[in-house]
Amino acid sequence: MTKEMTQEEDRLAQQRRGARTTALIVGGVALAIFLFTIFTNLEY
Amino acid sequence: MATTTSDIQDEIDAHGHGAHDDHHHGPAKGLMRWVKTTNHKDIGTLYLWFAFTMLLVGGAMAMVIRAELFQPGLQFVEPQFFNQMTTLHGLIMVFGAIMPAFVGLANWQIPLMIGAKDMALPRMNNWSFWILPFAGSMLLSTLFMEGGGPAFGWTFYAPLSTTFAPASTDFFIFAVHMLGFSSIMGAINVIATIMNMRAPDMKLMDMPLFVWTWLITAFLLIAAMPVLAGAVTMMLTDRNFGTSFFDAAGGGDPVMFQHIFWFFGHPEVYIMILPAFGIVSQIIPTFARKPLFGYSSMVYATASIALLSFVVWAHHMFLTGMPIAGQMYFMYATIMISVPTGVKVFNWVTTMWRGSLTFETPMKWAVAFVILFTIGGFSGLMLGVAPVDIQYHDTYFVVAHFHYVLVSGALFSIIAAVFYWLPKWCGRMYNEKLATIHFWWAIISVNILFFPQHFLGLAGMPRRIPDYSTQFADFNMISSIGGFAFGASFLLLTYIIVTAIRSGEKIEEDRVWESAKGLEWTVATPAPYHTFDEPPKKAQILSESSHIGEH
Numbered sequence: 001m002t003k004e005m006t007q008e009e010d011r012l013a014q015q016r017r018g019a020r021t022t023a024l025i026v027g028g029v030a031l032a033i034f035l036f037t038i039f040t041n042l043e044y
Numbered sequence: 045m046a047t048t049t050s051d052i053q054d055e056i057d058a059h060g061h062g063a064h065d066d067h068h069h070g071p072a073k074g075l076m077r078w079v080k081t082t083n084h085k086d087i088g089t090l091y092l093w094f095a096f097t098m099l100l101v102g103g104a105m106a107m108v109i110r111a112e113l114f115q116p117g118l119q120f121v122e123p124q125f126f127n128q129m130t131t132l133h134g135l136i137m138v139f140g141a142i143m144p145a146f147v148g149l150a151n152w153q154i155p156l157m158i159g160a161k162d163m164a165l166p167r168m169n170n171w172s173f174w175i176l177p178f179a180g181s182m183l184l185s186t187l188f189m190e191g192g193g194p195a196f197g198w199t200f201y202a203p204l205s206t207t208f209a210p211a212s213t214d215f216f217i218f219a220v221h222m223l224g225f226s227s228i229m230g231a232i233n234v235i236a237t238i239m240n241m242r243a244p245d246m247k248l249m250d251m252p253l254f255v256w257t258w259l260i261t262a263f264l265l266i267a268a269m270p271v272l273a274g275a276v277t278m279m280l281t282d283r284n285f286g287t288s289f290f291d292a293a294g295g296g297d298p299v300m301f302q303h304i305f306w307f308f309g310h311p312e313v314y315i316m317i318l319p320a321f322g323i324v325s326q327i328i329p330t331f332a333r334k335p336l337f338g339y340s341s342m343v344y345a346t347a348s349i350a351l352l353s354f355v356v357w358a359h360h361m362f363l364t365g366m367p368i369a370g371q372m373y374f375m376y377a378t379i380m381i382s383v384p385t386g387v388k389v390f391n392w393v394t395t396m397w398r399g400s401l402t403f404e405t406p407m408k409w410a411v412a413f414v415i416l417f418t419i420g421g422f423s424g425l426m427l428g429v430a431p432v433d434i435q436y437h438d439t440y441f442v443v444a445h446f447h448y449v450l451v452s453g454a455l456f457s458i459i460a461a462v463f464y465w466l467p468k469w470c471g472r473m474y475n476e477k478l479a480t481i482h483f484w485w486a487i488i489s490v491n492i493l494f495f496p497q498h499f500l501g502l503a504g505m506p507r508r509i510p511d512y513s514t515q516f517a518d519f520n521m522i523s524s525i526g527g528f529a530f531g532a533s534f535l536l537l538t539y540i541i542v543t544a545i546r547s548g549e550k551i552e553e554d555r556v557w558e559s560a561k562g563l564e565w566t567v568a569t570p571a572p573y574h575t576f577d578e579p580p581k582k583a584q585i586l587s588e589s590s591h592i593g594e595h
């Protein structure tokens with residue numbers, strides 16, 4: 001493996017991690033909005 | 045898709061050596077290619093065919109509606125069935141046709157336009173799609189259940205959808221949950237892809253407008269769909285588990301349902317139009333042979349529309365008895381949306397101004413979009429004026445408004461996009477002559493269908509009724525005739541698209557339209573199964589940017 005190759009692999013691995021983190025944050029926000037909608041109305 | 049067990053066996057054999065090294069051969073064969081695919085182009089194709097099927101199903105329901113309304117009196121269907129048709133027509137078109145079609149276009153185009161290999165989360169992508177056929181079938185199956193399908197309108201106001209709803213409503217709720225889940229996963233994927241998978245040298249402000257508008261749409265989906273899920277969850281517990289979120293008898297509040305629904309519902313209408321803005325902003329520069337006028341103002345206008353869309357929801361509720369101050373606020377906030385919308389229309393027109401215009405089919409649809417969407421925008425403005433909406437609310441004027449923005453807006457942009465990118469996808473050209481005939485047929489009939497509905501509404505004809513008094517007879521007959529003609533135009537559209545895919549004239553050029561800009565035109569035609577193994581370089585990104593004038 002050349003040095004360049006490892007850099008490229010590194011970039012891809014970082015990209016994958018980034019994608020997963022983004023997905024978790026965004027998914028978490030969606031879940032929070034869902035729960036908020038229901039629980040703010042729970043007094044009824 | 046004819047598949048034999050031996051195809052499936054081949055597929056199993058082909059993958060016997062492990063799931064991870066399937067990257068550099070082409071698509072698998074047979075049915076399993078489509079079931080197991082994680083390829084953004086395959087999934088885009090699946091979404092688009094699903095959406096097209098749903099468009100035809102929802103369209104058939106529209107034909108039933110227009111047949112019943114052809115004349116006063118009851119002719120073809122029972123009132124209860126008529127209500128099921130209006131309800132399912134709306135739900136199928138919104139959640140089954142328009143939204144999945146845009147997600148299909150996103151799947152095909154976003155990776156190609158940002159120089160990415162694929163979507164960021166390909167397996168989730170497969171899930172997002174495959175939920176849809178189940179959700180769609182479940183929704184449609186309610187029609188065959190005892191008590192019939194949902195008949196409370198696509199807005200499913202409580203208590204019609206809770207206390208007084210048919211048993212099948214629980215299946216409707218489950219279907220909406222699944223559709224919402226699919227949309228949220230799709231939105232997560234779009235955001236993760238655009239944020240993380242862009243070619244390293246592409247800055248946010250280098251992105252084509254279709255990508256920008258989809259990014260903003262995805263944030264709208266993330267904010268709006270969970271609210272819808274919350275609404276149907278509360279309906280579910282009200283119906284089955286003794287809560288009374290929306291039941292006044294138990295201390296709940298039915299008007300609260302409307303607030304929650306429209307807090308989702310108004311952003312939802314922008315979810316269905318922002319990607320359309322993106323498409324038109326791609327097509328017009330290509331056929332005007334000029335860079336898009338006002339790229340950055342387009343981005344900011346889209347973001348402003350998205351933000352404002354969360355603070356205007358109660359313009360759907362002017363008649364629920366809100367205080368004058370509330371009416372004033374929602375009226376002015378609504379009217380404010382015309383400012384960024386006006387910016388967009390101005391930019392499209394200015395892009396065409398003194399351009400070397402030609403009117404190939406995608407451009408025809410894009411120009412039709414600009415004109416007809418603007419008509420819908422103006423009727424929206426009228427509806428946003430609180431004292432005036434007291435007259436118009438729940439009349440055919442509203443029906444005319446939202447069909448101008450959704451049919452001659454959202455749907456026409458999808459048709460434009462398919463004519464624009466299909467040659468790249470398939471390496472084959474559609475028949476320009478037939479497509480032109482189809483264009484004029486559809487444009488004329490859609491206006492015969494929806495324009496008279498303005499007059500019906502102004503004269504006071506209520507929406508969602510199977511019968512009407514005789515003063516409304518003439519315009520209804522005209523509208524129905526336009527409706528049947530418009531419906532028939534989709535048979536021709538189907539023929540044009542199927543023959544283009546199967547036997548259209550082969551195209552060799554990468555850049556199908558000679559003045560098109562964008563990374564998608566730098567890959568081979570037809571687009572290979574795998575593209576951008578290597579991300580494109582800075583110089584190429586800049587020279588493909590459709591707003592090159594601003595650099």
Ligand code: HEM
Nearest residue numbers: 313317359360421424425427428436437438442446449450
């Ligand atoms: C240009 C800005 C717009 C304004 C000011 C506007 C305003 C309004 C108002 C005030 C209503 C409520 C009318 C009533 O029920 O009495 C309405 C209904 C509606 N609008 Fe718009 N609108 C705009 C654009 C759009 C767009 C772009 C779409 C979708 C692509 C859309 C889709 C709808 C739909 C579906 C309804 C009917 C909802 C129902 O079933 O009751 N509108 N609009």
Ligand SMILES: [Cu+2]
Nearest residue numbers: 310357359360
């Ligand atoms: Cu609205």
